[in-house]
Amino acid sequence: MGADGVVGQLTGVVASMAVLDPETLDDQSVRESVLALLGCANQLDAVIARFTRTFDDRKLFHQDGYNKTTLWLEAYARLSGPAASARVRAAGVTRLLPKLEAAFVAGEVDAEHVNRIGLTAERVGADVVQDAEDILVPLAKIVDPDTLRSACNYLRDEALRDKSTPPDRQYARRGVTVSRINDMWHLAGLLDAETGTLLREALDAFSPAPIQGDDRSPAQRRHDALADMLNAVMNNGKAPTSGGVRPHIGLLMPVRRYVDLHDHSGRPAASDETAATPPAGAAPSPGADAAPSPGADAAPSSGADEVPFFRAPADGNEPAVMDGWGPIPDDLASRLSCDAILQPLLLHPDNGVPLKLGRAYRNTPPALRRTLAARDPECRWPGCRIPASWCDSHHLREWVRHHGDTDVSNLVILCRYHHVCVHERGWAMDRDPDTGWITITRPDGRPYELGPSRPKVDGFRRGGGRPPPDRGTATSDPPPE
Structure with missing residues (x-):
C-alpha cells in the first residue's frame, strides 16, 4: 500500500476517534485511552520528522516559492517560527542519533525530548551529542523534558569547559537570541572572549557606582546601562542603516x-x-x-x-x-x-491614503520607506514573515518600462528571495485596488494556494488566510518590475 493509502486510513481512523464521545466510556477506558493516544501522537510526530527530513533533503519548498523548510512550514502548516524550527530540528537530530529515532518511533519519547536534545546538538556540536547518545536516550525515556534539559545543560557546560575543543569549534557556539515573553523581551547569549569582555567593559562604563537611594539590583543596573548604550549608539548616528533606514x-x-x-x-x-x-x-x-x-x-x-x-x-x-x-x-x-x-502621514479615515511622490524618485527614499513599512511590516508574499527591515521595496508597475510611480499604491515590501521569484522565476503578483490585497500566480499560471496577503490595518497585520473561493485566478496586471 502506498503512502496515499496509509495516510487515507489514518485520516479515517482519526475521524472515527473524533466522533467518539469519551463521556460514554468508563474511567479505566478513559485513562488507558489518554495514555495510548499520547503514545500514538509521539509515533506520529516521529513519522512527521521522517517525512520532513525527506522534504528538506529534496528541497521541495522551492516548488512553492520558499527557500527553507522552516519558512514553508510557517506558511503552509500555519506554524509559529519556533514550532517550525522544532519540526526541522527533530528531522535533523533523529538522523544524527538512530537510537533516539527508534525511541521516538516507538512512542517512548515525545517531541519535547527530541527538541531538547536537538537544541543541545546545535549548541555543543553533533559529535558531543553522539558521544552522549547512550546516556541521553535512556534518560529521555524515563524523565520529563525539564529534567532532560538539566542534563543537556550539564553536557553543554562540560563541553564549553573542555580545553581540548578546538578554538574554531568553541567560537562556532557563539550566539545571541532576543525573544518576546509577554510584555518584556528575553535576552540570552553566549559570547566569545573578546565580545564578552567588550560588553562587560561597556556596561561598567555606563554603570557608575550606585548613589544613595539607588535601590536597583545589579541586574537592573546592567539592564539600564544596556539601554543607555543603545541610545548612545543610535543618537550619535553610528549605527548602520537597515533596509535604507537607520535604526529607530x-x-x-x-x-x-x-x-x-x-x-x-x-x-x-x-x-x-x-x-x-x-x-x-x-x-x-x-x-x-x-x-x-x-x-x-x-x-x-x-x-x-x-x-x-x-x-x-x-x-x-x-x-x-x-x-x-x-x-x-x-x-x-x-x-x-x-x-x-x-513624519506626518496624511491618511484618509476610510481607505488610508498614503504619501505620494509620483515619479520624482526611482528608488524609495527613507521617508517613503517608513510609510511603506507602516503598511507592510513584513514581506507581502502570502505567509512570509521576513521583517521589512530585511526586505526590498518592489514596484508593481515597473518604473521605467511601464511608467510606474514611486508611491505607496505602487510599492510592496518583498524579501530578497521573493523579489527574485517575481523578477527572475516567473511568479506574478496582482494587487486588488479596492482592498490592497496581494495574490500570487505560479509560473505555470496556476493560482497560489496561500493568500491573499493583506495590508496592515489598525496597527495589526491582517492576512495569511486562503483566498475566498470566488476570487478566481490571480493575474499580473501591470507586469512585475
Missing part, C-alpha cells in the same frame, strides 16, 4: 492622540483643526520616529485606488502602535514621542 523606534499614532498626550496646559483636548496639523518645534531625536496620522480628521482623497494600511475609528484617537510590538500604553507613547522626529 517607530510609532504610528493619530495626531489627535499625539496632541492630547502632549498638552500639559490643562486646556481641553485639541480641536479638529489643531489635530489636523502636527505640532511644530519638536526637537529631533534619532532614537524615535513618531508618524502622526490624522485618522478621521484627514481630508478625503482623490485617489480612490490607494492601498489601505491604517483604518482609524470614528474618533481618530486609538492607541499608538510601536513597530515590532503593537499597541502601547499612553505613558510610554508620550515619552517616546516627546523628543522625536515627526
Whole structure:
C-alpha cells in the first residue's frame, strides 16, 4: 500500500476517534485511552520528522516559492517560527542519533525530548551529542523534558569547559537570541572572549557606582546601562542603516492622540483643526520616529485606488502602535514621542491614503520607506514573515518600462528571495485596488494556494488566510518590475 493509502486510513481512523464521545466510556477506558493516544501522537510526530527530513533533503519548498523548510512550514502548516524550527530540528537530530529515532518511533519519547536534545546538538556540536547518545536516550525515556534539559545543560557546560575543543569549534557556539515573553523581551547569549569582555567593559562604563537611594539590583543596573548604550549608539548616528533606514523606534499614532498626550496646559483636548496639523518645534531625536496620522480628521482623497494600511475609528484617537510590538500604553507613547522626529502621514479615515511622490524618485527614499513599512511590516508574499527591515521595496508597475510611480499604491515590501521569484522565476503578483490585497500566480499560471496577503490595518497585520473561493485566478496586471 502506498503512502496515499496509509495516510487515507489514518485520516479515517482519526475521524472515527473524533466522533467518539469519551463521556460514554468508563474511567479505566478513559485513562488507558489518554495514555495510548499520547503514545500514538509521539509515533506520529516521529513519522512527521521522517517525512520532513525527506522534504528538506529534496528541497521541495522551492516548488512553492520558499527557500527553507522552516519558512514553508510557517506558511503552509500555519506554524509559529519556533514550532517550525522544532519540526526541522527533530528531522535533523533523529538522523544524527538512530537510537533516539527508534525511541521516538516507538512512542517512548515525545517531541519535547527530541527538541531538547536537538537544541543541545546545535549548541555543543553533533559529535558531543553522539558521544552522549547512550546516556541521553535512556534518560529521555524515563524523565520529563525539564529534567532532560538539566542534563543537556550539564553536557553543554562540560563541553564549553573542555580545553581540548578546538578554538574554531568553541567560537562556532557563539550566539545571541532576543525573544518576546509577554510584555518584556528575553535576552540570552553566549559570547566569545573578546565580545564578552567588550560588553562587560561597556556596561561598567555606563554603570557608575550606585548613589544613595539607588535601590536597583545589579541586574537592573546592567539592564539600564544596556539601554543607555543603545541610545548612545543610535543618537550619535553610528549605527548602520537597515533596509535604507537607520535604526529607530517607530510609532504610528493619530495626531489627535499625539496632541492630547502632549498638552500639559490643562486646556481641553485639541480641536479638529489643531489635530489636523502636527505640532511644530519638536526637537529631533534619532532614537524615535513618531508618524502622526490624522485618522478621521484627514481630508478625503482623490485617489480612490490607494492601498489601505491604517483604518482609524470614528474618533481618530486609538492607541499608538510601536513597530515590532503593537499597541502601547499612553505613558510610554508620550515619552517616546516627546523628543522625536515627526513624519506626518496624511491618511484618509476610510481607505488610508498614503504619501505620494509620483515619479520624482526611482528608488524609495527613507521617508517613503517608513510609510511603506507602516503598511507592510513584513514581506507581502502570502505567509512570509521576513521583517521589512530585511526586505526590498518592489514596484508593481515597473518604473521605467511601464511608467510606474514611486508611491505607496505602487510599492510592496518583498524579501530578497521573493523579489527574485517575481523578477527572475516567473511568479506574478496582482494587487486588488479596492482592498490592497496581494495574490500570487505560479509560473505555470496556476493560482497560489496561500493568500491573499493583506495590508496592515489598525496597527495589526491582517492576512495569511486562503483566498475566498470566488476570487478566481490571480493575474499580473501591470507586469512585475
